[in-house]
Amino acid sequence: AQRVTQPEKLLSVFKGAPVELKCNYSYSGSPELFWYVQYSRQRLQLLLRHISRESIKGFTADLNKGETSFHLKKPFAQEEDSAMYYCALQETSGSRLTFGEGTQLTVNP
Amino acid sequence: NAGVMQNPRHLVRRRGQEARLRCSPMKGHSHVYWYRQLPEEGLKFMVYLQKENIIDESGMPKERFSAEFPKEGPSILRIQQVVRGDSAAYFCASRQGLNQPQHFGDGTRLSIL
Numbered sequence: 199a200q201r202v203t204q205p206e207k208l209l210s211v212f213k214g215a216p217v218e219l220k221c222n223y224s225y226s227g228s229p230e231l232f233w234y235v236q237y238s239r240q241r242l243q244l245l246l247r248h249i250s251r252e253s254i255k256g257f258t259a260d261l262n263k264g265e266t267s268f269h270l271k272k273p274f275a276q277e278e279d280s281a282m283y284y285c286a287l288q289e290t291s292g293s294r295l296t297f298g299e300g301t302q303l304t305v306n307p
Numbered sequence: 308n309a310g311v312m313q314n315p316r317h318l319v320r321r322r323g324q325e326a327r328l329r330c331s332p333m334k335g336h337s338h339v340y341w342y343r344q345l346p347e348e349g350l351k352f353m354v355y356l357q358k359e360n361i362i363d364e365s366g367m368p369k370e371r372f373s374a375e376f377p378k379e380g381p382s383i384l385r386i387q388q389v390v391r392g393d394s395a396a397y398f399c400a401s402r403q404g405l406n407q408p409q410h411f412g413d414g415t416r417l418s419i420l
Contacts, residue, residue, distance in 0.1 A: 202349075232408065234411075241310075241311075241411050241412060241413045241414070242350075242398065242411040243410075243411070244408050244409075244410070247408060284349060284350070291405050291406050292338065292402070292405050292406075293355070293363070294340060294352040294355055294363060294365075294366070295340070295342075295350075295352065295400075295409060296352065297342075297349040297350040297351070298349055299348060299349040300349055
């Protein structure tokens with residue numbers, strides 16, 4: 199069965215520092231990977247998906263099939279990046295999402 | 308587009324009562340998903356519906372839980388004879404086409420007394 203692991207429940211960095219939120223997955227096929235973000239008192243929203251290969255709010259994520267990872271990176275963290283981040287896997291287009299347990303990112307001034 | 312609308316935002320029930328959670332998908336979206344988030348855990352898939360059809364219910368508990376998405380009106384997640392362990396946040400998501408991402412609602416926080 200598919201599984202998504204986010205090893206860090208909490209991550210704290212200072213403003214301007216690089217940040218990397220880790221995501222590893224286990225799935226035998228070729229899944230689609232997503233990062234969702236939930237800012238305080240807001241709904242879960244899509245941040246980026248690997249097939250888009252785009253940068254959103256300065257964040258990027260590269261799918262590494264060899265390491266089965268989809269880490270989220272940003273070179274210079276901002277205070278407004280403080281939020282809960284969820285990595286998610288989708289087996290096939292349109293199917294259910296399997297979520298990791300989330301990483302709470304805090305960017306300190 | 309108002310986005311995915313869920314109501315109520317908060318629902319309190321006593322053990323043994325029924326809970327009904329509603330989800331109106333985004334305009335033009337005919338695919339609806341329900342997820343549950345227990346305290347200190349990630350979101351877990353429950354059921355995937357398309358208008359009038361259940362596509363995947365592999366995440367639904369075998370008893371007391373049911374879901375529907377009628378031709379007209381919102382999708383309903385129904386929990387009969389609620390127990391304390393049903394206390395959780397229930398999220399609904401909808402999508403439009405096959406390669407489109409899922410968009411989430413604000414969730415319903417269910418508390419069982």
